[in-house]
Amino acid sequence: MLLKWIVLLLFSASLTPGQSASNRHLAQPSARRPHLASKARSAKELSNLIKYLRAKGATVVLTKETVSQPFFSVVARIINVNGQGVQVFEYARILKADSEAKRVSPNGMTIGMSKPSWLSTPHFFKSGKLILLYLGDDQIILRILQSTLGNQFAGG
Secondary structure, eight states: OHHHHHHHHHHHHHSOTTOOTTTGGGOOOOTTOHHHHHHHHHHHHHHHHHHHHHHTTOOEEEEEEEEOOTTSSSOEEEEEETTEEEEEEEOSSHHHHHHHHHTBOTTSSOBTTBOOOOSSOEEEEEETTEEEEEESOOHHHHHHHHHHHOSOSEEO
């Protein structure tokens, strides 16, 4: 019982002034630095993806590399899954990710007005605010991506 009160006291002390346990989800990020809250959410989604991929048995490394594709409005982060690069496009809103995913043809060979010259077979996956692009045919990687994200929405 004493431990319960200590935990409750520590939790209450961690709340900002004027914030109660019942309204803590209503707290707004600082108006001076809204990008920090956005980056924190982004980092959490990406780290959750990495955690889920690892739970499926993959070796996953978040690289410092990024890639810009002319057919998507956001820059991708590169993660290495079992030694192969996977492009992760993260959007601020699910609706924007959905909108851009709809522009990809079923075979992944046309995206809007773009017709990329892929070096390998494209595989597009989507989950929430994330679109993943894997260029390759490694069946283990494809199974891991599918078991983590569901069926690909476009590609070979």
